[in-house]
Amino acid sequence: MPATPSSNPTTPAAFSAVAPYYDHLMSGVPYRFWIAYVERLWKKHSLAPKSVLDLACGTGTVTRMLAQRGYVTAGVDLSGPMIAIARERATEENFSIPFYEQDAADMDLGVSRFDAVISLFDSLNNILEDDRLQSAFRRMHDHLNPGGSFIFDVNTEFALEQGMFNQSCSRKDEPLHYRWRSRYNSETRICTVSMTFSYDSGTGERETFKETHIQKGYAKDEITRWLKEAGFATVTVYDGYSTDPPRKRSDRLFYVAVK
Ligand SMILES: C[S@@+](CC[C@H](N)C(=O)[O-])C[C@H]1O[C@@H](n2cnc3c(N)ncnc32)[C@H](O)[C@@H]1O
Structure with a gap:
């Protein structure tokens, strides 16, 4: 991650x-x-x-x-x-x-x-x-x-190029949902992953937060x-x-x- x-x-x-x-x-x-x-x-x-x-x-x-x-x-x-x-x-x-x-x-x-x-x-x-x-x-x-x-x-x-961070989960029985989408720049070798999360603590209301994460390929x-x-x-x-x-x-x- x-x-x-x-x-x-x-x-x-x-x-x-x-x-x-x-x-x-x-x-x-x-x-x-x-x-x-x-x-x-x-x-x-x-x-x-x-x-x-x-x-x-x-x-x-x-x-x-x-x-x-x-x-x-x-x-x-x-x-x-x-x-x-x-x-x-x-x-x-x-x-x-x-x-x-x-x-x-x-x-x-x-x-x-x-x-x-x-x-x-x-x-x-x-x-x-x-x-x-x-x-x-x-x-x-x-x-x-x-x-x-x-x-x-x-x-x-190679792994970063393959879009391995493109993942999501929105199962009904799962309180934490997420959707991650990645972009890889082969010149800079930087992989940028936009992540959206939402969490239902049991109230039925989802709290959403985002993070943009970055990795470099060496x-x-x-x-x-x-x-x-x-x-x-x-x-x-x-x-x-x-x-x-x-x-x-x-x-x-x-x-x-x-x-
Ligand atoms: C994917 S998590 C892995 C955590 C743990 N090793 C595990 O296996 O669950 C990556 C961790 O690297 C830490 N991290 C990122 N850059 C770091 C740095 N420059 N120095 C120390 N920790 C760093 C993050 O804060 C995060 O906790």
């Missing part, structure tokens, strides 16, 4: 209006499978992290699941409303997890260092400027222990180069949720960068 644009794409306005509905929207997302896949990648690369930073953690579902599995976790997200929900949920479920409202590109968690950073669900496509993405890679490298890993997934340019070679420039010793790229190499028509790629 892409971030809300603004004149400065890194303002904390991203994911504000949609935040209270985010977990409902994601109720079909196979987070457990995603975590199992990340653990498989760690194992494949002979990594056994004990502490994990969940970058662009949203409402913290993955952060809490990792804590449940015994990892020491923390979460970072640009959106104040998403972080507020992450904190609420963690308190409700008796987790003691620090959540920070910060931009990946400027992230500074003081002396905290982690064995691993992960960032799931194409969150990094929401960084729209090359230099900001490069800066995010440097910030993650700086927050890793020696030998630490950074695993993240991105939507490919090429495999440029991401790999920037990770290496940030100091990562090795970078391996996989076709999404597999251990196969990327294909021409891969819609999601996973990067494993090791410090």
